Amino acid sequence: xxxxIATIIKREYLSRxxxxxxxxxxxxxxxxxxxxxxxPVILTQISDKxxxxxxxxxSGLFYYRFRDAxxxxxxxxxSGIDQALELMRQGRFDAVLHIxxxxxxxxxxxxxxxxxxxxLNTKLYVENILKQEFEGLKLxxxxxxxxxxxxxxxxxxxxxxxxxxxxxEQTDHPEVxxxxxxxxxxxxxxxxxxxxxxxxxxxxxxKTSRIxxxxxxxxxxxxxxxxxxxxxxxxxxxxxxIWIILTFAIVGTVRASMPELFHFTPDEQVFVxxxxxxxxxxxxxxxxxxxxxxxxxxQIMQGLASINFPVMILSFIFFFLGGYLLYGALFAAIGxxxxxxxxxxxxxxxxxxxxxxxxIMAQMVMSNPSGPVAFWLSMIPLTSPVIxxxxxxxxxxxxxxxxxxxxxxxxxxxxxxxASRIYRTGIxxxxxxxxxxxxxxxxxxR
Amino acid sequence: xDILFRAEHITKHxxxxxxxxxxxxxxxxxxxxxxxxxxxxxxxxxxRIINQIIAPDEGRLFLNNKALHPSDVKKIGYLPEERGxxxxxxxGEQAIYLARLKGISAGDARRQLRGxxxxxxxxxxxxxxxxxxxxxxxxxxxxxxxxxxKPDLLIFDEPFSGFDPINVNLLKKELLRLxxxxxxxxxxxxxxxxxxxxxxxxxxxxxxxxxxxxNIRDIRRQYAGQIYDVELESLDTPMENLLDSRYQVISTxxxxxxxxxxxxxxxxxxxxxxxxxxxxxxxxxGFNEHTPSMNEIFIKHVT
Numbered sequence: 001x002x003x004x005i006a007t008i009i010k011r012e013y014l015s016r017x018x019x020x021x022x023x024x025x026x027x028x029x030x031x032x033x034x035x036x037x038x039x040p041v042i043l044t045q046i047s048d049k050x051x052x053x054x055x056x057x058x059s060g061l062f063y064y065r066f067r068d069a070x071x072x073x074x075x076x077x078x079s080g081i082d083q084a085l086e087l088m089r090q091g092r093f094d095a096v097l098h099i100x101x102x103x104x105x106x107x108x109x110x111x112x113x114x115x116x117x118x119x120l121n122t123k124l125y126v127e128n129i130l131k132q133e134f135e136g137l138k139l140x141x142x143x144x145x146x147x148x149x150x151x152x153x154x155x156x157x158x159x160x161x162x163x164x165x166x167x168x169e170q171t172d173h174p175e176v177x178x179x180x181x182x183x184x185x186x187x188x189x190x191x192x193x194x195x196x197x198x199x200x201x202x203x204x205x206x207k208t209s210r211i212x213x214x215x216x217x218x219x220x221x222x223x224x225x226x227x228x229x230x231x232x233x234x235x236x237x238x239x240x241x242i243w244i245i246l247t248f249a250i251v252g253t254v255r256a257s258m259p260e261l262f263h264f265t266p267d268e269q270v271f272v273x274x275x276x277x278x279x280x281x282x283x284x285x286x287x288x289x290x291x292x293x294x295x296x297x298x299q300i301m302q303g304l305a306s307i308n309f310p311v312m313i314l315s316f317i318f319f320f321l322g323g324y325l326l327y328g329a330l331f332a333a334i335g336x337x338x339x340x341x342x343x344x345x346x347x348x349x350x351x352x353x354x355x356x357x358x359x360i361m362a363q364m365v366m367s368n369p370s371g372p373v374a375f376w377l378s379m380i381p382l383t384s385p386v387i388x389x390x391x392x393x394x395x396x397x398x399x400x401x402x403x404x405x406x407x408x409x410x411x412x413x414x415x416x417x418x419a420s421r422i423y424r425t426g427i428x429x430x431x432x433x434x435x436x437x438x439x440x441x442x443x444x445x446r
Numbered sequence: 447x448d449i450l451f452r453a454e455h456i457t458k459h460x461x462x463x464x465x466x467x468x469x470x471x472x473x474x475x476x477x478x479x480x481x482x483x484x485x486x487x488x489x490x491x492x493x494r495i496i497n498q499i500i501a502p503d504e505g506r507l508f509l510n511n512k513a514l515h516p517s518d519v520k521k522i523g524y525l526p527e528e529r530g531x532x533x534x535x536x537x538g539e540q541a542i543y544l545a546r547l548k549g550i551s552a553g554d555a556r557r558q559l560r561g562x563x564x565x566x567x568x569x570x571x572x573x574x575x576x577x578x579x580x581x582x583x584x585x586x587x588x589x590x591x592x593x594x595x596k597p598d599l600l601i602f603d604e605p606f607s608g609f610d611p612i613n614v615n616l617l618k619k620e621l622l623r624l625x626x627x628x629x630x631x632x633x634x635x636x637x638x639x640x641x642x643x644x645x646x647x648x649x650x651x652x653x654x655x656x657x658x659x660x661n662i663r664d665i666r667r668q669y670a671g672q673i674y675d676v677e678l679e680s681l682d683t684p685m686e687n688l689l690d691s692r693y694q695v696i697s698t699x700x701x702x703x704x705x706x707x708x709x710x711x712x713x714x715x716x717x718x719x720x721x722x723x724x725x726x727x728x729x730x731x732g733f734n735e736h737t738p739s740m741n742e743i744f745i746k747h748v749t
Contacts, residue, residue, distance in 0.1 A: 004546075004547055004549075007543070007546050007547060008547070011543055015532075015534075015535065205532070206532075209530040209531065209532060209533055210526075210528045210529050210530030211529075211530045211531050211532055213499070213524075213526040213528055213529065214524070214525075214526060214529060214530075214531075214544065214588070214591070215544070215547060216499050217497045217498075217499060217519060217522070217524040217526070218519055218544070218547040218548050218549075219519075219547055220516075221499075424500075428494070428499070428500075430528065441461045445461065
């Protein structure tokens with residue numbers, strides 16, 4: 001009898017894996033994911049066209065403070081604002097900054113003119129410089145040495161250390177855990193939905209094409225249902241594994257072929273090259289900034305290194321399969337109970353709501369991954385696949401993971417039982433609008 | 447009589463209504479057995495029970511004098527009323543798949559399918575998707591799948607509905623040939639013409655109960671001897687006045703100067719008694735004992 005399930009699984013698997021849409025998705029997925037990882041790095045390397053900014057400084061206090069920076073070049077203009085605007089119209093400048101005499105007393109009189117839409121980076125950069133200058137002047141007016149302030153301004157970056165039960169210390173990287181947890185949670189959610197609805201459509205196809213009665217004269221309805229659910233599950237697993245392998249392969253290849261792209265160059269260094277003279281204070285400030293940046297980048301690296309990827313991938317596979325089996329059975333039951341895809345709506349809602357709820361709650365769980373909400377949602381089988389995957393990168397005690405896993409197994413055994421009772425009646429029922437009361441009768445029927 | 451299949455006291459309730467009420471049938475070996483009844487009588491339910499797709503609430507089933515076992519699906523071939531194929535799957539691949547579910551190895555299935563496909567001129571379609579086939583060709587494929595594993599018992603639920611006339615003839619020919627080769631066939635229908643043409647035995651189910659079962663010739667003979675068609679040269683007085691109260695005149699019509707009268711005998715008096723009463727009074731030209739068609743028997747029982 002079991003070789004019949006194997007035959008069914010094989011058909012369900014092969015018929016999907018050979019589909020063009022599967023092959024396209026399997027190849028496009030990793031390319032998309034890899035480009036999400038690589039593109040930002042490459043994009044920062046591609047410099048925009050340099051913005052030419054003319055400065056008309058009526059106050060004469062600030063123009064020399066504007067040092068050329070990344071993609072922005074400043075040119076002080078001794079002439080009046082009208083001539084400057086004329087030059088801009090002729091195309092000599094992209095923008096003209098006007099600093100009136102009263103700028104210091106009334107900063108709102110500052111103007112940045114441009115012909116095209118104002119470049120946001122330029123505006124932010126100019127604002128930042130002027131802010132610093134105004135602050136410095138004000139501090140001076142109040143009798144405070146700006147250098148003192150600079151010394152006071154200390155970059156703070158806390159290393160979170162978790163002390164494990166066995167007394168070992170481990171540096172925590174909440175940002176990294178958060179990112180990984182979030183991505184895993186979304187992936188589980190998507191996979192369950194994607195492959196769950198494939199089960200639904202498959203069952204519906206068998207019902208509407210009227211092949212189901214031919215098949216159930218050879219195999220038990222339960223075998224047909226399980227064969228389909230397992231076959232589609234294997235398709236999901238295959239896709240996931242190919243994605244993981246290809247994504248790592250693509251990122252690895254890009255990294256190896258263009259190592260200079262991934263060499264870390266902080267933006268602040270560009271600032272340094274633009275200035276001719278560096279006083280010691282400024283140098284110190286740059287150093288602090290670079291150091292801070294480096295440690296952040298280093299921390300992400302450290303964080304990624306501290307994640308136990310085999311455990312992550314294994315638990316992802318387990319919670320994906322568990323959650324998929326739990327929901328897949330329910331999707332199969334829905335497919336068997338209705339006559340067309342349009343009729344699925346009324347039964348879809350109670351199945352999708354817990355999944356959607358888990359997805360929404362994932363945000364809350366991330367901010368407090370060991371709290372009671374996180375704990376309970378990762379125990380309830382309907383939400384645990386998503387929530388547990390969000391929590392695992394933060395580190396979850398093994399006992400909790402095992403308990404959650406056991407409950408999930410119990411959960412899918414129960415939904416499979418429930419679904420098989422609806423399924424065996426539903427697949428042979430045509431042209432009848434089914435209500436919840438009717439489903440309940442099917443479940444109770446001997 | 448050699449019995450292939452028996453169903454005893456089958457009862458099946460669905461929530462709210464009774465689909466089968468204490469139904470028993472006996473199917474002799476190497477016969478074509480017609481399962482008759484109006485829509486909703488419970489034919490399909492009984493057929494699904496025989497195929498072990500659903501379980502009866504009560505009753506027992508025997509194949510070859512042994513209780514029906516789940517592994518017996520191999521010995522049964524079933525063409526349901528609601529039938530179809532995977533539209534996107536290739537014809538040959540699909541036929542092999544369905545044969546494998548019946549327990550045939552892929553190699554055997556391929557070999558036997560080749561024979562059938564050649565016989566039905568389907569070979570060029572082996573690698574086509576089912577949706578590219580005409581309805582008639584799909585029906586041929588479904589028929590092949592039903593009989594491929596050489597089952598002892600073949601069950602066809604409304605096989606002629608949806609078949610075009612050419613395929614109906616083909617199917618009839620194949621049914622007779624399969625019986626010749628030793629198969630036993632149950633088929634359900636409400637097309638009484640095909641019943642008279644093909645069936646050896648029938649069971650009639652109405653409103654969840656079996657109302658009639660047996661050899662078709664016996665049944666028709668049993669219902670004969672009640673109605674007579676009499677042709678007279680002329681008729682001056684009403685026919686009723688010529689006969690005693692055991693007879694009832696059903697209809698009188700005139701045609702080409704002759705009178706045709708259909709008479710029903712209430713007490714199975716036999717043809718001679720009727721003739722005796724008529725001969726002295728009118729000139730009898732024709733006399734015929736009417737054997738009812740299956741259609742008449744059917745209607746008599748279900749209305």
